[in-house]
Amino acid sequence: KQEVTQIPAALSVPEGENLVLNCSFTDSAIYNLQWFRQDPGKGLTSLLLIQSSQREQTSGRLNASLDKSSGRSTLYIAASQPGDSATYLCAAAYYGNNRLAFGKGNQVVVIP
Amino acid sequence: DGGITQSPKYLFRKEGQNVTLSCEQNLNHDAMYWYRQDPGQGLRLIYYSQIVNDFQKGDIAEGYSVSREKKESFPLTVTSAQKNPTAFYLCASSPTGNSYNEQFFGPGTRLTVL
Numbered sequence: 301k302q303e304v305t306q307i308p309a310a311l312s313v314p315e316g317e318n319l320v321l322n323c324s325f326t327d328s329a330i331y332n333l334q335w336f337r338q339d340p341g342k343g344l345t346s347l348l349l350i351q352s353s354q355r356e357q358t359s360g361r362l363n364a365s366l367d368k369s370s371g372r373s374t375l376y377i378a379a380s381q382p383g384d385s386a387t388y389l390c391a392a393a394y395y396g397n398n399r400l401a402f403g404k405g406n407q408v409v410v411i412p
Numbered sequence: 413d414g415g416i417t418q419s420p421k422y423l424f425r426k427e428g429q430n431v432t433l434s435c436e437q438n439l440n441h442d443a444m445y446w447y448r449q450d451p452g453q454g455l456r457l458i459y460y461s462q463i464v465n466d467f468q469k470g471d472i473a474e475g476y477s478v479s480r481e482k483k484e485s486f487p488l489t490v491t492s493a494q495k496n497p498t499a500f501y502l503c504a505s506s507p508t509g510n511s512y513n514e515q516f517f518g519p520g521t522r523l524t525v526l
Contacts, residue, residue: 309452331512343418343502344517389455393512398462399470400515404454 302327304392306403314411319377321406323390326371331393333373335364338387338405347388348375380410415439416518418503423523425490425497433488433521435503441516443509444486448472449500449520458501461486462509490523498525 305324313319323333332351336344348364350357350373356365361378377384387407391400416437425431435444446458457470461480475494480486490497501521506513 334514336517341500341520341522343416343519344504346514346516349514391455391515398468398510399457399460402455404452 302392302394302397302401304390304401304403306388306390306406308406309404310407310409312409312411313380315380315382317380319375319380319384319408319410321375321377321388321408323373323375323403324371325373325392325401327392327394328368328371329395330366330368331395333364333366333393334391334400335362335373335375336389336391338389340387344389382410382412384408385410416503416505416516418501418518418521420521421519423521425523425525427525428492430489430491431523433490433501433503433523435486435488435518437484437486437503437505437516437518439505439507439516440483441505441507442483443506443513444480445504445506445515446470446476446478446486446488447502447504449502455502458488496525497523499523 303326334349335347348357350364350366363376366373387405389405391402419434445460447455459478461467477489503518504515506515
């Protein structure tokens with residue numbers, strides 16, 4: 301079964317610290333992995349999509365890495381701000397499968 | 413503005429009623445998806461459509477129905493057969509009909525059964 305796990309379910313960090321969020325997947329036949337942000341009561345906003353042929357992808361303060369051999373993707377958010385408080389979800393696309401496998405998300409609170 | 417719109421934002425249903433959730437996109441995407449989100453459960457796929465006039469069941473299709481008569485529209489009907497419909501419903505689209513493309517999401521509809 302192609303499962304995606306995000307631990308811990310919730311975390312808080314002081315403002316200014318770097319955020320490190322982990323996403324684990326069980327199947328190495330991954331095509332790409334997408335990171336999303338969700339604010340309370342809102343839809344998902346795509347942050348980064350990293351292809352299996354890439355090691356990392358960057359956008360501003362965000363950096364996502366992908367390690368197929370260890371079954372892990374990491375999202376780094378540099379110099380966290382209170383506006384970064386949200387739930388972050390990862391989703392994996394696998395070869396031969398027409399649907400994404402979603403993790404349950406990391407709920408992040410950045411403390412001013 | 414290009415994007416995905418969902419309406420209504422909030423919807424209340426009485427027991428035994430069918431209700432329809434709207435999803436429209438102007439991104440010219442071929443594929444559209446419906447997900448259900450419950451607290452602590454993550455997103456679960458209800459139905460998806462890779463092309464007009466075609467759709468497939470997802471993981472939790474029982475009690476739901478869809479149609480895809482136009483490329484830009486993918487309405488979801490929650491029937492009375494769905495025993496626990498209270499949830500947050502998200503519509504998404506992607507350029508082509510496989511999961512390899514980036515998916516884009518609408519703002520969601522919160523359905524509550526009274």
